[in-house]
Amino acid sequence: MNTIILDAAMGTRLLELGHTLEAPFWSAAVLDDDPEAVAAVHCENIEAGAHVLTTNTFRTTPYVFHEAGFNGVEAHNRARALTLLAIRLAWKCIKESGQELRIAGSIAPLADCYKPEDYPGNIIARPWHDAQLDNLDHQATDILLLETMNSAREARLLVELALRREKEIWVSFVLNEEAQIFNGDDLISTAIDLERLGIDAIGVNCSSPDLSLKALGKLREAVDLPLVVYPNLGKSSRTDGELKTSLTPKQFVEWTETATQAGAQIIGACCGSNHTHIEALAAAIPEPEEVDS
Numbered sequence: 001m002n003t004i005i006l007d008a009a010m011g012t013r014l015l016e017l018g019h020t021l022e023a024p025f026w027s028a029a030v031l032d033d034d035p036e037a038v039a040a041v042h043c044e045n046i047e048a049g050a051h052v053l054t055t056n057t058f059r060t061t062p063y064v065f066h067e068a069g070f071n072g073v074e075a076h077n078r079a080r081a082l083t084l085l086a087i088r089l090a091w092k093c094i095k096e097s098g099q100e101l102r103i104a105g106s107i108a109p110l111a112d113c114y115k116p117e118d119y120p121g122n123i124i125a126r127p128w129h130d131a132q133l134d135n136l137d138h139q140a141t142d143i144l145l146l147e148t149m150n151s152a153r154e155a156r157l158l159v160e161l162a163l164r165r166e167k168e169i170w171v172s173f174v175l176n177e178e179a180q181i182f183n184g185d186d187l188i189s190t191a192i193d194l195e196r197l198g199i200d201a202i203g204v205n206c207s208s209p210d211l212s213l214k215a216l217g218k219l220r221e222a223v224d225l226p227l228v229v230y231p232n233l234g235k236s237s238r239t240d241g242e243l244k245t246s247l248t249p250k251q252f253v254e255w256t257e258t259a260t261q262a263g264a265q266i267i268g269a270c271c272g273s274n275h276t277h278i279e280a281l282a283a284a285i286p287e288p289e290e291v292d293s
Contacts (some may be wrong), residue, residue: 002258003285004279006104006230006268007045010056013274014041024068028059030265033084042093044275046101049270049282053094054104054145056086057136063128069233076131083135091140104145105136109154113174113206115210116150116183122157127281130161137165147172148206150191152185159197162254168200170266172228179214188222195223203228206270209247209255213262220263229264231255234272246272249280256281 011027017037019030019215030037038056044111045053067073087103094101110125111118119125136144144167149155155171162169171194174182181187191202204215212231219227233247247255256267269277 001226001265002044003264004226004266005049005051005282005285006228006266007050007053008048008269008275008278010038010041010054010058010274011269012234012271013044014038016274017041023065024059026059027056028064028082031056031060031085035085038086039089039093041275042090045278046093046097046099048275048279050101050278051210052102052104052266052268054106054147055083055090055136056081056107057132058108058147059102060086060135061107061110061128061132063125063132066128070186072254078136079132083132084138087136087138087140102142103140104143105138105141106145106147107132107136107158108148109150113148113150114156114182119151119154122153125154125157126161127246129158133158133161133165137167141167143168143170143200145170145172148174150174150176150182152181152190155181155190156193156197159194159199163198169198169219169275170201170203170228171199172194172203172205172230173213173215175204175215177211179207179211179218188218191219191223195225199225199229201226201266203230203264203266206228206232208232213255213258216259216262216264226265227263229259230264230270232271232273233269233277247277249276252277253280253284256284 042053062075062079065078090103146158146163176182204212209231212229
């Protein structure tokens with residue numbers, strides 16, 4: 001399998017471009033305020049050499065709008081409108097580029113990624129997640145990307161719901177300091193369980209490069225699925241409104257060489273990254289060899 005290159009962080013780049021990102025919507029707010037900025041970030045990643053664009057839908061969910069004070073109908077309508085806009089922006093950039101890229105529809109944990117204790121439970125989460133998966137189940141999307149998952153329970157629920165759609169399913173977890181799932185659940189037993197359910201790829205994201213490598217090694221020994229990794233390249237704290245990048249593009253490429261040796265086949269970069277990291281990665285990966293017919 002040739003290396004598949006994901007895109008870089010949407011939120012980090014929007015911050016660099018001067019946008020203010022605040023809870024609970026974060027980068028999703030820019031879909032309302034300046035959708036062309038979102039499109040510009042997608043186009044930068046295409047030009048950099050990404051093979052997959054991730055929709056800016058991390059926080060366009062009905063649940064987020066509901067928690068922000070919108071009533072049920074309004075929450076669902078706003079979520080669907082912004083989710084479809086995010087998909088269209090990615091699709092438009094790909095069409096204008098003339099290249100063949102795939103679109104991954106991003107869906108995150110229902111509550112804050114770093115507060116798994118705020119998860120309301122499967123009974124409450126099921127209809128909210130199902131509604132957002134319906135929004136992402138668009139003809140333009142190729143992959144349902146269940147990312148920054150912070151518990152086995154919620155990840156399994158999302159996989160069960162996603163399997164009802166005819167899309168590839170990629171699952172990516174955020175890690176704790178022991179390279180387990182953030183809430184303490186066992187990464188390997190969860191990965192084995194999800195592989196049996198029928199997902200298409202598994203991995204880790206928004207975790208440090210070192211923790212990501214540790215997790216990749218364990219995953220490669222446990223499952224036969226393609227492994228996904230897109231580490232957090234930013235420091236954990238914000239200073240003066242800026243997210244400091246911990247790895248330069250050159251250092252990132254050096255890290256990806258180790259990640260590839262550890263089994264990663266789908267590689268990108270999360271918070272703290274931008275299109276220059278993807279450009280460096282694309283330049284370092286050999287073009288697939290053509291097979292004579």
